[in-house]
Amino acid sequence: MQGLRWVQMTADERNEFLGRGGTGVLSFATDPDDPPLSLPVSYGFNPDTSNFYYRLAFPQGSGKEAVLDGPVSFVVHTHTDGGWRSVVAAGSLEEVTDAPYESTAVQEMWAVHIPEIDIFDRPPEDIPFREFRLVPDTLTGRKEVASQS
DSSP states (O other), X not given: OTTEEEEEOOHHXXXXXXXXXXXXXXXXXXXXXXXXXXXXXXXXXXXXXXXXXXXXXXXXXXXXXXXXXXXXXXXXXXXXXXXXXXXXXXXXXXXXXXXXXXXXXXXXXXXXXXXXXXXSSSOGGGSOEEEEEEOOSEEEEEEEXXXXX
């Protein structure tokens, strides 16, 4: 990796990279002696507000319920022909499952694309899901560039 370095993405580059949705890793804070609870998830993204949306599964014994109120970080990463790209968002989740139809959160959620991925050991209709929004406190994007040696 000698001769490589990274630079911050512009907001337009970051928004293009994230698109309207995709997959990434959502990490929940836990007790200081425990590792974070990190889960692969699908997301939706609104480039106008920089808000992320998630439809999270809550199968019995998942452990998510205990960490919902703490801080989270969310990472999207990929490797392209032009090098690696990553975006990291941090903040707190806000549940929007029961938000009114006319609320901004629900309206934004309908404008994004949260890919549906069936990774469960039973039909998705048998698993309870809840919707959440992340309004990031911090949002950064980086990309690899070749250094001029």
